[in-house]
């Protein structure tokens with residue numbers, strides 16, 4: 001597996017898991033449990049990232065961010081979205097300064 005295909009390869013597995021029996025794997029279990037359970041995991045992992053960062057534990061920071069990326073990918077799968085959709089949004093933003101973008105925002 002090449003690093004540049006890791007996210008799409010995992011997303012491909014998630015699509016297969018969607019049609020598998022609920023208890024047959026962690027991803028199929030989460031997808032069957034539904035949005036509230038997936039969102040709970042996303043929030044839980046954010047707290048674990050915070051603790052790893054405050055501890056200054058670099059290995060733990062990497063592991064917790066991997067857990068968060070993974071669970072946000074399950075959320076994308078729940079909505080029929082793909083990591084490529086997020087990568088395209090980041091690509092679109094690539095040459096736009098965050099400060100310029102913010103200054104150009106119109107108030108609703």
Ligand SMILES: N=c1c2ncn([C@@H]3O[C@H](COP(=O)(O)OP(=O)(O)OP(=O)(O)O)[C@@H](O)[C@H]3O)c2ncn1[C@@H]1O[C@H](COP(=O)(O)O)[C@@H](O)[C@H]1O
Pocket residue numbers: 010013014017025026027028041066067070
């Ligand atoms: N990348 C991951 C991945 N990262 C983390 N996890 C699982 O995410 C779970 C969450 O960790 P927690 O410590 O919060 O687990 P927990 O306390 O048991 O969770 P809860 O019971 O509280 O919900 C653990 O069971 C981890 O094993 C992952 N499970 C799967 N993947 C990928 O998804 C693919 C499909 O997985 P399965 O559907 O399980 O085969 C795998 O081949 C991997 O590529």
